[in-house]
Structure formats: C-alpha cells, structure tokens
Amino acid sequence: MFTTPAENSPPTDPAAVVDLLGMLAYGQLLAFDRLAADARLAPDLRRRALLSEMAAAEIGSYRRVVHRLAELGADPSAAMAPFAGPLEEYHDSTEPRDWLEALTKAYVGDGLADDFFREVAGFLGPPDGELVLRVLHDSDYDRFARDEIRAAIEADPKVANRLSMWARRLVGEGLSQAQRVASERPPLTALLLAGADSGGIQGLFRRLTTAHTARMAAVGLNN
Amino acid sequence: MFTTPAENSPPTDPAAVVDLLGMLAYGQLLAFDRLAADARLAPDLRRRALLSEMAAAEIGSYRRVVHRLAELGADPSAAMAPFAGPLEEYHDSTEPRDWLEALTKAYVGDGLADDFFREVAGFLGPPDGELVLRVLHDSDYDRFARDEIRAAIEADPKVANRLSMWARRLVGEGLSQAQRVASERPPLTALLLAGADSGGIQGLFRRLTTAHTARMAAVGLNN
Numbered sequence: 001m002f003t004t005p006a007e008n009s010p011p012t013d014p015a016a017v018v019d020l021l022g023m024l025a026y027g028q029l030l031a032f033d034r035l036a037a038d039a040r041l042a043p044d045l046r047r048r049a050l051l052s053e054m055a056a057a058e059i060g061s062y063r064r065v066v067h068r069l070a071e072l073g074a075d076p077s078a079a080m081a082p083f084a085g086p087l088e089e090y091h092d093s094t095e096p097r098d099w100l101e102a103l104t105k106a107y108v109g110d111g112l113a114d115d116f117f118r119e120v121a122g123f124l125g126p127p128d129g130e131l132v133l134r135v136l137h138d139s140d141y142d143r144f145a146r147d148e149i150r151a152a153i154e155a156d157p158k159v160a161n162r163l164s165m166w167a168r169r170l171v172g173e174g175l176s177q178a179q180r181v182a183s184e185r186p187p188l189t190a191l192l193l194a195g196a197d198s199g200g201i202q203g204l205f206r207r208l209t210t211a212h213t214a215r216m217a218a219v220g221l222n223n
Numbered sequence: 224m225f226t227t228p229a230e231n232s233p234p235t236d237p238a239a240v241v242d243l244l245g246m247l248a249y250g251q252l253l254a255f256d257r258l259a260a261d262a263r264l265a266p267d268l269r270r271r272a273l274l275s276e277m278a279a280a281e282i283g284s285y286r287r288v289v290h291r292l293a294e295l296g297a298d299p300s301a302a303m304a305p306f307a308g309p310l311e312e313y314h315d316s317t318e319p320r321d322w323l324e325a326l327t328k329a330y331v332g333d334g335l336a337d338d339f340f341r342e343v344a345g346f347l348g349p350p351d352g353e354l355v356l357r358v359l360h361d362s363d364y365d366r367f368a369r370d371e372i373r374a375a376i377e378a379d380p381k382v383a384n385r386l387s388m389w390a391r392r393l394v395g396e397g398l399s400q401a402q403r404v405a406s407e408r409p410p411l412t413a414l415l416l417a418g419a420d421s422g423g424i425q426g427l428f429r430r431l432t433t434a435h436t437a438r439m440a441a442v443g444l445n446n
Contacts, residue, residue: 029268032275036259045252045300049285052255056279062272077268 014072016191017128020120021069022079023087023181023188024132027113028062029080030087031055038102047099047148054106054141061135068131082185086177093173100152100159101166104221107145108167110137111215112174115208123195149219164222171212237295239414240351243343244292245302246310246404246411247355250336251285252303253310254278261325270322270371277329277364284358291354305408309400316396323375323382324389327444330368331390333360334438335397338431346418372442387445394435 035055042048066076096102114136121132153160182189196204213223258278265271292299319325337359344355376383405412419427436446 026268029272029275032279033259033263036256036278040256045249045303049252049282049289052252052282053286055259056255056282059272059275059279063276066272080268 012124012128013187013191016187017124018069018072018074018079019082019185019188020124020132020191021065021072021128022074022076022081023083024117024135025062025065025069025076026080026083026087028058028065028135030091031109032058032062034091035102035106038096038105041096041099041102043099050141050144051102051106054137057138057141064131064135068128083181086180086184090173090177094170100149100163103145103148104163104166105170107142107149107219108170108212108215109174110142110145112171112208112212113137115211119204119207120192120195123191146219149221153220160220160222164216167216167221168223235347235351236410236414239410240347241292241295241297241302242305242408242411243347243355243414244288244295244351245297245299245304246306247340247358248285248288248292248299249303249306249310251281251288251358253314254332255281255285257314258325258329261319261328264319264322264325266322273364273367274325274329277360280361280364287354287358291351306404309403309407313396313400317393323372323386326368326371327386327389328393330365330372330442331393331435331438332397333365333368335394335431335435336360338434342427342430343415343418346414369442372444376443383443383445387439390439390444391446 032055035051035058039048039051039055042051069076069079094105096105117132117136121129123129124132149163153163182192192204193201199206216223255278258274258281262271262274262278265274289299292302317328319328340355340359344352346352347355372386376386405415415427416424422429439446
C-alpha cells in the first residue's frame with residue numbers, strides 16, 4: 001500500500017510536511033468535535049455509540065499526528081492554526097440536520113479525505129507517509145455508514161435524491177475550502193504539484209473524482 | 224485493589240448487576256457527549272485536545288461495559304434506558320459556562336464516580352468487579368485537571384470561591400439524581416445495601432464524603 005517516492009522526485013519541503021500534518025491534525029480535532037455532536041442525531045443508543053466511537057477514533061489519530069509534529073520540531077498549535085478557518089467554515093456550512101445527513105457526511109467526507117491522504121502518503125518519504133496511511137479511517141466505520149445509507153434508501157427511495165443533493169453540497173463546500181487552502185499555503189500546494197507526477201494535479205483530481213463517484217454509486221447516490 | 228466478596232455475603236442479584244452496568248454505560252456515553260462539547264471551552268488547542276481525549280476514553284470504557292451487558296444476555300439499550308432521565312438531568316443542570324467549570328466538573332464528578340464504583344466493585348464477584356475497576360478514569364487526566372485548577376487559583380485566588388460554589392452545586396445535583404435512582408431501582412439499591420457491609424450505607428457515604436473533601440482541598444477548594 002505504501003509506495004516510496006520515485007528516486008528522481010524532489011526532496012520534500014519540511015514546511016510543506018508540517019503544513020500537511022497540521023491540516024490533518026486540525027481536521028481530526030474538528031471531526032471529533034462534529035461527529036461527537038452529530039452522534040446525538042442517532043435514532044438509538046447503539047447507533048449513537050457507533051458514531052461516538054468514530055469520533056473517538058479521530059482523537060487517537062490526532063494524537064499520533066501531533067506527536068509527529070512535535071518530533072519535527074514544529075509547534076502543533078501553530079501548525080494547525082492556518083487551517084482552522086477553512087476547516088471550520090466547511091463544517092459550519094455543512095451541519096447535518098438529521099442522522100442520515102450526518103452519516104452521509106462521514107461516509108463521503110472520510111472517503112474523499114482518505115483517498116486524498118493516501119495519494120499524498122505516496123509523495124512523502126517514511127515515516128510521514130506511513131503515519132498518514134496509519135491514521136486513515138477504519139473501514140469498519142465506512143461499512144457501517146454504507147449499510148445504514150443503503151438500508152435507508154431501500155426503505156424509502158426518495159431519500160436517495162435528498163442525500164445525493166446533500167453529498168454534492170458537501171463536495172462543493174469542501175472543494176471551495178480546498179481552493180482557499182491551496183491559494184493560502186504555497187508550500188503545501190507545491191508539494192502536491194511536485195508529488196502528483198503520474199498525470200499531474202489533474203490526474204490526482206480525476207482519481208479522487210472517480211473513487212468518489214464509485215463510493216456514491218455503492219450506496220445508491222447520484223453524483 | 225480488587226477485594227472478593229466476603230464468604231457470607233448474599234449472592235448478587237443478576238438484575239442488580241445489569242442495572243449497575245447499564246447505569247455505568249449510559250454515564251460513560253453521556254460523559255463522552257458532554258466532555259466533547261466542553262472541550263470547545265478550552266483556551267487553546269492543547270487543552271482542547273486533552274479534554275477531547277478524556278471524552279474519547281469514555282467511549283472505550285463504554286464499549287467494554289456494553290460488551291459485558293451483552294455477554295450477560297441483557298439488551299444494552301434496555302439496561303441503560305432507566306438511567307437516561309437522571310443522568311441527563313444531572314448534566315443539563317450542571318452545564319459548565321467556562322473552561323474552569325468544565326474541568327472542575329470532570330475532576331469532582333469523575334473522582335466521586337470512581338470512588339463509588341471502586342466500592343461497588345468490591346461487592347461484585349469477578350469478572351464484573353474487575354471490569355468496573357478497569358474502566359475507572361485514567362489518573363493522568365485527573366492530574367491534568369488538578370494542575371489546571373490549582374494554577375488558576377494561584378493566578379487569581381478569587382477563583383477558588385466561585386469554583387467551590389460550583390463544586391457544591393455539582394455534588395448537590397448529583398446527590399439529588401442519585402436519590403431518584405435509588406428510589407426507582409430497588410434491585411440496585413438492595414445491592415448497595417447488601418454490599419456495604421463495613422459500616423453499612425452510612426459508612427459508604429462517609430468514605431465518599433471524606434475522599435471528596437480531600438480531593439477538593441488538594442486543589443484549594445472548600446467543601
């Protein structure tokens with residue numbers, strides 16, 4: 001799963017790695033916060049506990065990433081600070097109104113984020129690339145979300161339309177914040193541009209889009 | 224740390240054990256929820272992450288207790304349901320307004336709850352007694368809360384008065400909900416009455432009060 005960078009790839013800018021880990025860490029801290037709140041939307045205690053567990057897992061990952069930031073000599077809070085605005089705006093503009101919106105947000109958002117970080121892990125040398133792979137989301141939770149969304153659509157096909165629109169909004173808001181980050185953080189953007197060798201940044205986007213479309217189709221949602 | 228029940232102690236009523244574990248589990252689920260929300264009150268990201276970690280630890284414990292409930296043949300949701308009202312009322316009536324109130328609530332509440340469950344663990348046979356001991360709060364978090372409260376009081380001695388009043392309110396609200404539980408759940412109450420052999424239930428309360436007073440004094444608060 002882990003691919004070492006090509007021998008002719010440029011050395012990774014340490015500032016870009018700190019940026020990347022800072023973004024990852026703050027994303028995990030906020031995901032914890034929002035999933036913990038979303039868990040209240042669950043229709044029963046079993047489901048509530050499952051979303052709470054998904055939230056708790058984010059904190060475990062956060063801890064690892066922050067540990068690595070400190071190892072790299074970075075101040076974790078300072079490394080996270082530039083991403084607070086975009087990540088908070090994303091969550092504020094996509095607050096789920098019910099259980100299925102919360103699950104779809106976790107399913108679509110975690111899926112996209114994991115695909116993105118899996119690609120990025122390939123650009124980084126170990127141990128950072130390995131760390132990034134290690135903190136990807138647990139596939140058990142992905143399966144849980146997928147099964148729940150599928151079952152809801154089976155029970156009431158009209159749900160598919162509503163959740164498809166919701167998922168498009170999630171992606172739209174996510175992309176708009178990603179563009180903001182890209183323009184505000186040149187070292188991070190340079191890392192992505194330099195790393196995305198096979199097909200460039202367009203190739204990266206194409207792969208992310210293809211995987212996202214497949215993920216949507218897997219639960220009966222239209223892209 | 225774990226004491227086996229005296230040979231002449233009555234056999235433990237299975238319904239009472241299910242009650243006890245149900246109460247413990249729902250308390251953990253709610254503690255997760257409230258600590259996760261309280262983490263937003265933190266003055267910086269490091270502290271916010273620490274309270275989030277305390278929250279996440281509750282979910283790990285919750286999982287173990289629910290697993291045991293299922294092992295005992297109980298429906299975990301049904302076992303938790305009778306305690307939803309009292310535990311939610313406790314939290315609704317003690318919503319922290321700032322970081323120090325949140326920390327004091329965790330410090331005082333976790334301390335008292337742990338003392339209570341440590342006593343109860345002594346009444347239960349293994350494996351339930353051992354499980355209860357295993358899910359007590361991590362002393363690292365206790366130390367963190369203690370150090371923070373102490374430092375705040377040192378920086379501004381007036382804080383002690385405000386937090387002492389807050390702690391008294393926490394205990395008052397907690398006791399009032401505990402009385403409600405005791406009157407509503409006879410098997411659980413019988414378990415406590417039967418188990419609290421050395422000095423009876425009065426002895427249990429006396430020990431809890433003594434430990435609570437010492438915990439308050441340790442951070443500069445008055446009982």
